[in-house]
Amino acid sequence: MPESSSTRSVRRSPALRTALSAIPPYAPGRRASSDLTAALASNESHFAPLPSVQQVVQNAARTVNRYPDMTSTRLREEIGAFLQTDPGHIAVSPGSVGALQQLVTSFCDEGDEVVFAWRSFEAYPILVRLAGARPVPVPLTADEEHDLDAMAAAITDRTRMVLLCVPNNPTGVGMTQADLVAFLDRVPPTVLVVVDEAYAEYVDSPGHAAALSLLDERSNVCVLRTFSKAYGLAGLRVGYAVGPAHVADGLRRAALPFGVSAPAQEAAIASLAAAGELHTRVTALVRERRRVVDAVRDQGWSVPDSQANFFWLRANGRPLSRLLTAFDDAQILVRPFADEGIRITLADRATNDRVLRVLSDVRRGAAL
Structure with missing residues (x-):
């Protein structure tokens, strides 16, 4: 006998574990929508795999x-x-x-x-x-x-x-x-x-x-x-x-x-x-990290010493919405964390200079 609509509406279904209700979904960094967008939200390496590794990946793909x-x-x-x-x-x-x-x-x-x-x-x-x-x-x-x-x-x-x-x-x-x-x-x-x-x-x-x-x-x-x-x-x-x-x-x-x-x-x-290739790449990024962090501090921002491939801007009570809007307008994706701060992944010098310009404009009030 076919089920009535009222029967279907009360049908029970498998229930998820109650623990899942307390778990917020993991929020990945936003993806770039065009080649002009600087994707600095996900802590990925800004650079392609090491040159000597890329051919190995292509060869290995034949065995998938x-x-x-x-x-x-x-x-x-x-x-x-x-x-x-x-x-x-x-x-x-x-x-x-x-x-x-x-x-x-x-x-x-x-x-x-x-x-x-x-x-x-x-x-x-x-x-x-x-x-x-x-x-x-x-x-x-x-x-x-x-x-x-x-x-x-x-x-x-x-x-x-x-x-x-x-x-x-x-x-x-x-x-x-x-x-x-x-x-x-x-x-x-x-x-x-x-x-x-x-x-x-x-x-x-x-x-x-x-x-x-x-x-x-x-x-x-x-x-x-x-x-x-x-x-x-x-x-x-x-x-x-x-x-x-x-x-x-x-x-x-x-x-x-x-x-x-x-x-x-x-x-x-x-x-x-490829230890030699990696050392060259990491050395360049660490050098760039020092340059960028020093420049951001010179602008008046408070930035802790970073030992990673990104740096952190603590909100310190300032609203982040204006800063995020400025980055969006400049087609730069950064990673906000609630109202606590923003994480910005380091990239090549030209991209990092784009970040510095946004921070400088915001600091001077030009982007507010």
């Missing part, structure tokens, strides 16, 4: 009819040689955020807690809530640094993980090795400390945190790295985690089968071999 190596054996071996560590301590993932999702899934049960600085990478609270755990955000200091004292105080018996974004996204502020070690000394050995080093290649500050050097002596530290940023492989989604062997094994067990494509694996291997 086959499944990739699920455990990324050769890539793990190459990363191990690059870092001088056992490949058994490495797990490859779809970007470093893929490794983080696998970590949260592997370590957190319903009601467990994960401590992290805020503001920091937007995916942190999303991934924590998806696992049924409780995010514990700890505000940054007035200088945009991780408040390590407050983070240590926020650890409870339910804390399973602490996330440190070093350098921090979106502020770009780093952390010293001395501060990292002092913090780790205060963390119980049963709590995993994940140091997210997505922007590690851009760091040039003496004494900056080097979490990889602590892995032999710390059994509760895991480091995340990615090929998305400095290496320019954001679209291929490949990153990795380095930590104790049992942690890496757990990540491989929790991984989505065949999650890292063969072209991504081959491109990452070729990228590791």
Whole structure:
């Protein structure tokens, strides 16, 4: 017998988990609508993959009819040689955020807690809530640094993980090795400390945190790295985690089968071999970062020292709408974060000069 319209209107359907109602959708940076638009909102490399890598990607594309190596054996071996560590301590993932999702899934049960600085990478609270755990955000200091004292105080018996974004996204502020070690000394050995080093290649500050050097002596530290940023492989989604062997094994067990494509694996291997090309590119960007940050400060803006491929303008109570309108009018896409500030990714000199002109005009009132 056919259903009546009244019957169809009350039919029940599968329900989503209640945890999803508390999760805001991840907000990616806006995409460029034309070649004239400067896309500086997503922290991608402004430059194409390294020249020696591009041909490797093209060649690897011929094999996409086959499944990739699920455990990324050769890539793990190459990363191990690059870092001088056992490949058994490495797990490859779809970007470093893929490794983080696998970590949260592997370590957190319903009601467990994960401590992290805020503001920091937007995916942190999303991934924590998806696992049924409780995010514990700890505000940054007035200088945009991780408040390590407050983070240590926020650890409870339910804390399973602490996330440190070093350098921090979106502020770009780093952390010293001395501060990292002092913090780790205060963390119980049963709590995993994940140091997210997505922007590690851009760091040039003496004494900056080097979490990889602590892995032999710390059994509760895991480091995340990615090929998305400095290496320019954001679209291929490949990153990795380095930590104790049992942690890496757990990540491989929790991984989505065949999650890292063969072209991504081959491109990452070729990228590791292109150390000279990468050094040239990163050196140029760091030099440009210094120039831009100095110029922005000379205009009167307050900008923290950045160790990443972007810089941060804190709102400090000023409305952001006028500044965002000025960037839109100049066809420059930047990334606002509520009413807190704006993150601007660094690009080539000409594009960065466009950014400086907008900031100068706004500062002088010409764009208001």
